[in-house]
Every structure is written in C-alpha cells, then in structure tokens.
Amino acid sequence: MERVVGTVVRGLRGPIINNGDNIEEIVVQTVLNAAKVEGFSIEDRDIVTVTESIVARAQGNYATIDNIAADVKAKFGEETVGVIFPILSRNRFANCLRGIAKGATKVVLMLSYPADEVGNHLVDIDELDAKGINPWTDVLTEAQFREHFGYIKHPFTGVDYIEYYKGLIEAEGVACEVIFSNNPKTILNYTKNVLTCDIHTRFRTKRILTNNGAEKVFGLDDILTQSIDGSGFNEAYGLLGSNKATEESVKLFPNNCQPIVDGIQAKIKEITGKTVEVMVYGDGAFKDPVGKIWELADPVVSPAYTAGLDGTPNEVKLKYLADNNFSHLRGEELKQAISKYIQNKNDDLVGAMEAQGTTPRRLTDLIGSLSDLTSGSGDKGTPMIYIQGYFDNYTK
Numbered sequence: 340m341e342r343v344v345g346t347v348v349r350g351l352r353g354p355i356i357n358n359g360d361n362i363e364e365i366v367v368q369t370v371l372n373a374a375k376v377e378g379f380s381i382e383d384r385d386i387v388t389v390t391e392s393i394v395a396r397a398q399g400n401y402a403t404i405d406n407i408a409a410d411v412k413a414k415f416g417e418e419t420v421g422v423i424f425p426i427l428s429r430n431r432f433a434n435c436l437r438g439i440a441k442g443a444t445k446v447v448l449m450l451s452y453p454a455d456e457v458g459n460h461l462v463d464i465d466e467l468d469a470k471g472i473n474p475w476t477d478v479l480t481e482a483q484f485r486e487h488f489g490y491i492k493h494p495f496t497g498v499d500y501i502e503y504y505k506g507l508i509e510a511e512g513v514a515c516e517v518i519f520s521n522n523p524k525t526i527l528n529y530t531k532n533v534l535t536c537d538i539h540t541r542f543r544t545k546r547i548l549t550n551n552g553a554e555k556v557f558g559l560d561d562i563l564t565q566s567i568d569g570s571g572f573n574e575a576y577g578l579l580g581s582n583k584a585t586e587e588s589v590k591l592f593p594n595n596c597q598p599i600v601d602g603i604q605a606k607i608k609e610i611t612g613k614t615v616e617v618m619v620y621g622d623g624a625f626k627d628p629v630g631k632i633w634e635l636a637d638p639v640v641s642p643a644y645t646a647g648l649d650g651t652p653n654e655v656k657l658k659y660l661a662d663n664n665f666s667h668l669r670g671e672e673l674k675q676a677i678s679k680y681i682q683n684k685n686d687d688l689v690g691a692m693e694a695q696g697t698t699p700r701r702l703t704d705l706i707g708s709l710s711d712l713t714s715g716s717g718d719k720g721t722p723m724i725y726i727q728g729y730f731d732n733y734t735k
Contacts, residue, residue: 342735346728349373350713350721358399362389363602365397369723370607379727381611384647386726387603388710391580391621391642393722394593400571402563403588407438407578409567411534414557415443421526423449424544425536427459427493427500431636432536434589435559435578436504439534440511447529448504452479452519456537458632461500461519462488479519481505495630523547534558538579538638560638563591579638580621593619596643604645618644623708624700640707648702 353369356362366389374381411420420443425432427450440446452474453467454460467474470487479487481501490499501517508515518525523544526533531554535544541558548556559578566572573580573592580592600617607615621637641648710724728735 344728345731346726347379348709348713349377349379349725349727350719351723351725352720353723356393356396356722358396360397362394362397363599363606366603366723367606367610370725371610373725381607381613381615382727383613383615384730385613385615386648386706386724386729387607387615387617388620388706388724388726389600389603389617390710390714390722391593391596391619391637392582392590394596394599394619395571395590398571398593400573400591400594401584401588402567402570402572402581402591404434404438404441405587406567406570407435407562407589408440408442410562411439411442414561415532415534415555417444418532418555419443419445419447419530421447421449421530421533423523423526423533423535423537424451424456424540425504426455426457426538426636427461428636429496429498429503430583431581433503433507434583434587435536435581436507437511439562440508440513440515443513445514445516446508447516447518447526448508449518449520449526449529450501450504451521452484454631456540457634457636458626458630459493459500460631462491474521476522477520478522478525481517481519484517484519524551527552531555534562538636575642576638580636592621592637593642600643600645614647616645616647618648618703618706620703620707620710623711624704625708625712634708634711641703644703648706651699651701652705 453462453464562577563572581589584590596619603617624635626633
C-alpha cells in the first residue's frame with residue numbers, strides 16, 4: 340500500500356522528573372512504553388528529543404539568589420555595576436536581577452529600546468517616530484522616557500518592566516539609575532564596570548566595551564560558571580538559559596548533556612537494534628508575528644545532540660520542479676519525474692535554483708522548534724518528543 344503520511348510527531352508523557360533521577364533510563368523507558376501502547380515501531384533515524392528543563396531537574400542544577408549575589412560581589416567588588424541589555428522577562432531575568440542587585444552597591448540599568456533582544460517591547464516603534472526619537476543615536480533618561488511615553492504595560496504580562504526591574508533592584512537596598520540606549524558604549528559614561536545581559540550579541544557587546552575603556556566586563560555567561568557554595572552551575576553558559584524555579588532560586592541550563600544523548604541512543608540501540616537520533620532542546624527559534632517576540636531566550640536551541648543531527652537539510656523545492664523543470668508533465672508522469680530528480684539530486688544544493696525557498700537552518704534548530712511547539716511551555720506534560728519520518732522525502 341502506498342504510504343500517505345510523512346513526518347509524524349508525538350509528544351510523550353512521562354513521570355515528573357526530580358533531582359537525582361536517571362534521566363537516560365526514564366527517557367528510554369518512556370519511548371519503549373509509548374511505542375508499545377500506541378502501536379508504533381521504532382525505526383532507524385527516528386528522533387527522540389528531550390526538553391532541557393527535565394535534564395537540568397534530574398541534574399539538580401539549581402542556584403539561589405544568594406549564590407548569584409556572591410559571584411557578582413566577587414567579580415565587581417564595591418564598584419557601581421552597569422547592567423545592560425537584559426531581556427524583559429519575569430521568568431528569565433527577574434531572579435537573576437535580584438541576585439545581581441544583592442551583590443552590588445549601585446546599579447545603572449541600561450535598557451535597549453523600543454524592544455529587548457528577543458522582541459519584548461517597551462514602546463511601539465511607531466511611537467518613537469511620532470516623537471522624533473532615533474533609537475540608534477538617542478540616549479534617554481528615565482524621566483525623558485516617561486515624559487515621552489508614560490507608563491506602558493507589556494501586553495502579555497501586564498507589567499511595566501521599567502518600574503518592575505527598578506523596584507527589584509531597590510528592594511535589595513541598592514540605588515538604581517535607569518537609562519535607555521542601544522549603544523554599549525553609553526554605559527561607560529556612568530561606570531567602567533559592566534555586566535552585559537544580552538544573549539546572542541554578547542560577544543560583540545563585550546568586545547566593544549573592552550575596546551572602549553571598560554575595566555571589568557562580564558556577561559551572564561560568566562556568572563555561575565562554577566559552583567558557588569555548593570550551587571549548580573553551567574560551565575559554558577553560566578546564567579544564560581536559566582529560568583525562575585522558586586521565589587529564591589533559578590534552574591540553570593543543563594550541564595554536560597553529550598553523554599546523556601549518546602547514552603540514550605546506545606540504550607535504545609541495545610534494546611531494539613535501531614539507531615535513533617537524540618537531542619536535548621530548549622527554546623525553539625521562531626518569531627511570533629503578532630507579539631513580535633523571537634522565542635529564543637536560551638543561548639542555543641540544543642546544547643547536545645547525536646552525530647546524525649549535525650548539518651542542514653539538503654532539499655529541493657517540489658513546486659519549483661513542478662512549475663519549471665517538469666511543467667509540461669501531469670499526473671503519474673509528473674510524480675515519477677520528480678521522484679527520479681530527488682533520487683539523483685546533488686549532495687550539495689547550495690545556490691541551486693531548485694533549492695531556493697527551502698529552509699537553510701541547522702537541523703537541530705528546525706527540530707528544536709518543532710519539539711518546542713509540540714511540548715509547549717505549559718501543562719501539556721510531554722517533555723519528550725518522538726519524531727518519525729523527518730528525514731524522508733517524496734520518494735520514500
């Protein structure tokens with residue numbers, strides 16, 4: 340019988356994960372149980388993805404606000420700290436900011452505008468145009484921002500982030516000055532000691548600051564790169580990728596995930612004889628066209644994956660072939676011609692007209708987005724995703 344279904348994505352329900360759980364064994368047993376209950380077979384090149392959250396939970400990779408404060412204090416001492424380019428998020432940054440403030444004597448908070456790095460808006464860009472403000476050149480004080488735009492609450496959270504972040508800092512007994520600029524060098528007019536909180540532009544920001552007279556420059560990826568008083572840590576990313584856990588703690592991005600994905604792959608191979616690909620995923624990489632928020636607040640979509648997920652897709656566009664190469668054909672003849680073309684396509688289609696419009700993103704980013712959209716961030720209860728047929732094409 341002709342196959343009529345391509346890629347199939349299943350969200351798998353498993354147990355609630357706690358510190359010390361054997362995450363490899365839990366994932367393997369969840370996959371095997373799902374296959375048995377739902378009646379699907381495990382095949383070569385199927386994909387198992389596991390959300391970073393449950394990996395970090397199993398590792399017990401947590402830190403307190405006091406742990407953050409201790410590291411900030413050790414790095415900056417009694418200096419005024421410029422905290423620049425944070426994202427606007429209660430979940431992602433509020434507890435981090437409390438820890439930073441607790442370890443500082445004074446904070447100058449510099450916010451990018453009209454939006455943060457991932458698209459959370461302080462003000463609509465049309466409002467800037469109406470006021471004649473150029474966000475690439477103009478520096479605003481808090482008073483000037485309020486004079487122009489007043490108090491604006493985020494449409495999704497109902498929070499005025501300027502007021503909220505300033506309040507968090509001052510609640511720690513620390514003086515706070517708020518300014519608005521998109522130029523990293525602006526902060527050097529206030530302090531030479533800077534903690535840059537941007538995610539994907541952090542290396543450029545650090546370079547600009549260092550080259551323009553900053554004395555101490557650290558990023559969130561430099562805070563909690565090792566254990567502080569027994570805390571969790573992340574050697575590669577520090578506080579980047581962390582989430583609020585409790586009112587006094589954060590869950591960090593998981594550590595050392597490569598042995599985990601390799602171990603899951605090996606165990607499934609041992610039991611089933613099939614080689615599945617495995618990855619740990621965080622945020623997907625996609626933009627909401629309504630809220631204008633780019634989802635990727637983690638430092639990477641996937642901190643670890645098996646070798647078969649390296650690279651990018653190598654695909655041709657079916658509609659291009661149908662409209663151009665084989666526009667004179669119809670029905671079964673068209674199908675056979677396209678199938679033959681796919682079977683004989685080049686191994687590298689970069690620049691080929693037949694590949695235009697295909698998605699030139701890494702496989703891990705595409706699969707991570709697919710997984711994140713499937714599992715969601717709420718109460719679906721499916722932190723593991725099983726994907727079949729992803730590497731198939733029209734000829735399979």
